Amino acid sequence: MTTLAWITIVPAALGVVISTLQNIFFFTLMPVDQMPMPSGLQMDQMPAFVTFMFAHMRALFVAFWLMTVVSLVSGIGLLRRKEWARLFFIALMGLSIVWNIAGVFIQQSFFSAIPSMADVPPEFGAQFESMASTMWVVSIAMAVGFSAVSVWLIWRLMSAPIKAEFGNVS
Structure with missing residues (x-):
């Protein structure tokens, strides 16, 4: 802790x-x-x-x-080792999961709002699409990774040994 x-x-x-x-x-x-x-x-x-x-x-x-x-x-x-801090941190980790997932969709809305690439050279359009796809995959991977760490932290903070460390033995 x-x-x-x-x-x-x-x-x-x-x-x-x-x-x-x-x-x-x-x-x-x-x-x-x-x-x-x-x-x-x-x-x-x-x-x-x-x-x-x-x-x-x-x-x-x-x-x-x-x-x-x-x-x-x-x-x-x-x-x-304050109990209110443990509970708040659990809530904060829950909020971070929601924020990570929302961030992926927010990023996608930014990319979808970019005007059409019809007037650009085909090589540039292809490179841009490749970059956008790579960023999308990396963003999803990071959101899943950070969310998994947050879930693990929530699970650990709710475990009996940690609760006991905070004086909450229920």
């Missing part, structure tokens, strides 16, 4: 620093409401997820910051 806690704490702490700086940047130096946004035909051709991100950019930056803070607190709780 100590290793898992530290594997959570270090990246989460870095995430807190980075996302804090991003929020400071986007809320003060480069306010989102002053950024030039695509409009008209450009916006109509974008995937729904992209338009959602543009419309809710501030909320997404704040949500990412909150997620990194909560992950950091959860990692510290795991280190201290």
